[in-house]
Amino acid sequence: MAKGERGTTTRGTTTRGRTAASRRSGSTAGRPDPELIQLLTPEGDRIESVTGPDGVEYRVDFTDAEYREIYRDLVVVRKLDAEATALQRQGELGLWASLLGQEAAQVGSGRALRPQDMAFPTYREHGVLYCRGIDPIMPLGLFRGVDQGGWDPNEYKFNMYTIVIGAQTLHATGYAMGVTMDGKTGGDDSEAVIAYFGDGASSQGDVNEAFVWASVFNAPLVFFCQNNQYAISQPLERQTRIPLYQRASGFGFPGIRVDGNDVLASYAVTRAALDNARHGQGPTLIEAYTYRMGAHTTSDDPTRYRIASEVEAWQAKDPITRVRAFLERQKIADADFFAEVDEAARREAVHLRERVLSMPDPQPLSLFDHVYPGGSPELDEQRAEFGRYLESFEGSAH
Amino acid sequence: MATETLSMGKALNTGLRRALDDDPKVIIMGEDVGKLGGVFRITDGLQKDFGGDRVIDTPLAESGIIGTAVGLAIRGYRPVCEIQFDGFVYPAYDQIVSQVAKMHYRSRGKLALPIVIRIPFGGGIGAVEHHSESPEAYFAHTSGLKVVSCSSPQDAYTMIRQSIASDDPIVFLEPKRRYWEKGPVDTEADYPLHASRVVRPGTDATVLAYGPMVRTALDAATAAAEDGRELEVIDLRTLSPLDLAPVFDSVRRTGRCVVVHEAPSNVGLGAELAARITEKCFYSLEAPVLRVTGFDTPYPASRVEEDYLPDLDRVLDAVDRTFGW
Numbered sequence: 171m172a173k174g175e176r177g178t179t180t181r182g183t184t185t186r187g188r189t190a191a192s193r194r195s196g197s198t199a200g201r202p203d204p205e206l207i208q209l210l211t212p213e214g215d216r217i218e219s220v221t222g223p224d225g226v227e228y229r230v231d232f233t234d235a236e237y238r239e240i241y242r243d244l245v246v247v248r249k250l251d252a253e254a255t256a257l258q259r260q261g262e263l264g265l266w267a268s269l270l271g272q273e274a275a276q277v278g279s280g281r282a283l284r285p286q287d288m289a290f291p292t293y294r295e296h297g298v299l300y301c302r303g304i305d306p307i308m309p310l311g312l313f314r315g316v317d318q319g320g321w322d323p324n325e326y327k328f329n330m331y332t333i334v335i336g337a338q339t340l341h342a343t344g345y346a347m348g349v350t351m352d353g354k355t356g357g358d359d360s361e362a363v364i365a366y367f368g369d370g371a372s373s374q375g376d377v378n379e380a381f382v383w384a385s386v387f388n389a390p391l392v393f394f395c396q397n398n399q400y401a402i403s404q405p406l407e408r409q410t411r412i413p414l415y416q417r418a419s420g421f422g423f424p425g426i427r428v429d430g431n432d433v434l435a436s437y438a439v440t441r442a443a444l445d446n447a448r449h450g451q452g453p454t455l456i457e458a459y460t461y462r463m464g465a466h467t468t469s470d471d472p473t474r475y476r477i478a479s480e481v482e483a484w485q486a487k488d489p490i491t492r493v494r495a496f497l498e499r500q501k502i503a504d505a506d507f508f509a510e511v512d513e514a515a516r517r518e519a520v521h522l523r524e525r526v527l528s529m530p531d532p533q534p535l536s537l538f539d540h541v542y543p544g545g546s547p548e549l550d551e552q553r554a555e556f557g558r559y560l561e562s563f564e565g566s567a568h
Numbered sequence: 569m570a571t572e573t574l575s576m577g578k579a580l581n582t583g584l585r586r587a588l589d590d591d592p593k594v595i596i597m598g599e600d601v602g603k604l605g606g607v608f609r610i611t612d613g614l615q616k617d618f619g620g621d622r623v624i625d626t627p628l629a630e631s632g633i634i635g636t637a638v639g640l641a642i643r644g645y646r647p648v649c650e651i652q653f654d655g656f657v658y659p660a661y662d663q664i665v666s667q668v669a670k671m672h673y674r675s676r677g678k679l680a681l682p683i684v685i686r687i688p689f690g691g692g693i694g695a696v697e698h699h700s701e702s703p704e705a706y707f708a709h710t711s712g713l714k715v716v717s718c719s720s721p722q723d724a725y726t727m728i729r730q731s732i733a734s735d736d737p738i739v740f741l742e743p744k745r746r747y748w749e750k751g752p753v754d755t756e757a758d759y760p761l762h763a764s765r766v767v768r769p770g771t772d773a774t775v776l777a778y779g780p781m782v783r784t785a786l787d788a789a790t791a792a793a794e795d796g797r798e799l800e801v802i803d804l805r806t807l808s809p810l811d812l813a814p815v816f817d818s819v820r821r822t823g824r825c826v827v828v829h830e831a832p833s834n835v836g837l838g839a840e841l842a843a844r845i846t847e848k849c850f851y852s853l854e855a856p857v858l859r860v861t862g863f864d865t866p867y868p869a870s871r872v873e874e875d876y877l878p879d880l881d882r883v884l885d886a887v888d889r890t891f892g893w
Binding site: 290317318319320321322323324329330332334337339340341342343344345346347348349351352375376379380382383386539540541542543544546547548549 | 595621626627629631632634635636637638639640641642643644645647659662663666667671672673674675676677678679680682711712714734735736762809810811
């Protein structure tokens with residue numbers, strides 16, 4: 171089975187009519203949430219299936235090999251992220267936006283994408299990028315400052331990182347409208363689109379406009395909000411007074427909250443929403459309820475704005491340890507497997523480090539490249555003038 | 569030659585229709601562009617003939633219009649976005665300058681966004697506030713965008729088609745006060761998009777204008793000729809990139825230059841033009857390059873807009889001053 175094609179989700183009795191949403195206010199760490207779709211508890215107990223408040227039955231039906239592979243993804247993604255953080259600390263990257271703690275939301279949703287689906291990330295979706303088959307060194311060029319993201323969005327079906335908060339949700343909406351206009355909805359082979367954003371972005375006008383547009387054009391789109399509880403230093407309470415997934419009903423499409431630290435539930439919910447979209451049933455908002463264990467980026471200090479006990483409470487819900495506990499308990503994997511995965515992840519990280527250190531700076535004149543597809547005589551003149559200036563230095567290689 | 573007499577509005581409509589006909593990937597999107605045909609009727613009849621998927625009435629959200637156009641362009645479409653009025657473009661400003669302008673650069677050429685953003689701009693129609701602004705400098709300052717403005721039915725027809733066919737993102741400024749002025753349109757005419765043009769040859773001073781002020785500059789030149797002064801009028805047509813070779817050539821001959829635009833003078837196009845002309849034509853100049861512009865105020869109430877807008881007399885006064893140096 172090809173990557174991105176593993177497992178199944180029972181689409182069950184999908185219904186657009188939703189049960190009345192509860193009136194609970196935003197949950198906080200440690201409090202169980204009855205509306206949270208969960209298939210694997212923090213203790214590693216497997217839940218066979220869950221019927222969501224939307225009436226959809228969520229389940230996964232992975233083979234043992236697939237369970238092992240998804241565990242491998244989680245471990246590798248965390249290790250690569252840790253390596254990038256270390257590289258930033260050593261001055262090799264200008265900045266890094268760590269995904270620590272969000273591996274399950276990203277790997278679960280990323281693996282739920284079918285090959286033809288298109289993703290529009292923020293700047294933190296390193297796990298989704300990995301699942302799309304993109305070389306993990308690619309985003310490091312952006313953070314090292316040697317390029318602004320080097321992969322081909324159309325080749326990998328994964329758009330460039332978007333740093334302006336929420337802007338990409340509109341791009342995803344337009345792209346999804348194009349899918350519909352191309353007649354690529356309505357069948358199993360049809361296309362769907364996923365837009366990633368965070369809890370902070372939910373306050374942005376663009377995100378709310380994207381909700382309006384996706385709804386009225388019935389776009390084949392999944393809004394995947396990783397609610398990691400903080401927009402830099404600002405807690406969720408500064409963005410919303412109701413659970414974020416409940417916002418969807420005001421825009422006329424379903425919203426659902428999933429345990430974002432549960433890779434199986436993240437996978438099942440995303441797969442179901444994507445399939446609904448590709449079958450012409452329009453958008454869904456998924457709120458992956460998770461926690462950013464590290465800083466927003468390497469530039470901030472989370473100890474200034476959150477308390478240790480909160481972090482500890484979330485550590486108990488770690489997305490990787492629960493999968494490992496499950497694999498051990500079910501004897502799906504043994505100690506040799508875990509050791510092999512750790513070693514493979516370590517090797518990938520070492521390889522990544524070696525390549526980052528040898529990333530060359532771009533040539534000065536390359537800064538004039540690709541400003542306009544159609545070129546610009548004025549810019550050509552500036553380039554030529556700057557080239558002459560550089561050449562005027564003794565021993566210039568330019 | 570297939571020449572007909574059209575108003576600028578009808579010329580734009582005809583050009584858009586031809587673009588829709590020529591390329592199935594061209595789509596028009598904006599507020600009220602469908603059944604209503606746009607508030608200025610520039611898209612009149614297009615939805616009826618091309619359908620709601622090609623001429624899309626959008627929700628009332630400017631950032632949404634441009635942001636979804638980005639996604640549609642990535643998908644392979646060629647969106648032509650209508651912003652209803654100049655003063656309403658600002659909610660879309662982030663999408664235009666941060667996304668539309670930079671996507672090609674950020675992707676190192678892997679993505680192109682062939683988006684045209686049509687904006688009826690400028691004053692002179694007695695509108696209420698936010699309906700008469702000249703935002704060109706904001707966009708001309710942004711690398712990755714191209715900015716053009718038409719001043720005649722011929723250019724309106726030809727330039728809108730060229731802009732849609734271009735892979736560059738283009739802000740297309742339509743001088744709304746000139747929508748109803750008629751002129752000949754050769755529907756087969758072919759000339760470069762990014763090229764300024766001498767619209768009236770002259771020997772005594774150069775007047776630079778674009779969009780709505782080209783008519784004003786030409787009227788001033790006619791009046792000046794009665795006093796024995798031959799003004800050369802150049803329609804810049806392209807505000808970014810600027811095409812200044814014909815301008816330098818003209819100023820070197822005339823030794824005098826007046827720049828005319830409706831936008832406020834502070835950090836406006838006129839400042840750029842004056843600086844560039846001074847750099848290149850310093851020894852040919854008989855007087856400083858002068859600017860005739862809107863004032864550094866918000867666009868005023870319509871009962872005093874005639875005082876705000878450059879007119880024939882202010883242009884002639886500036887020409888007089890260049891001769892008095």
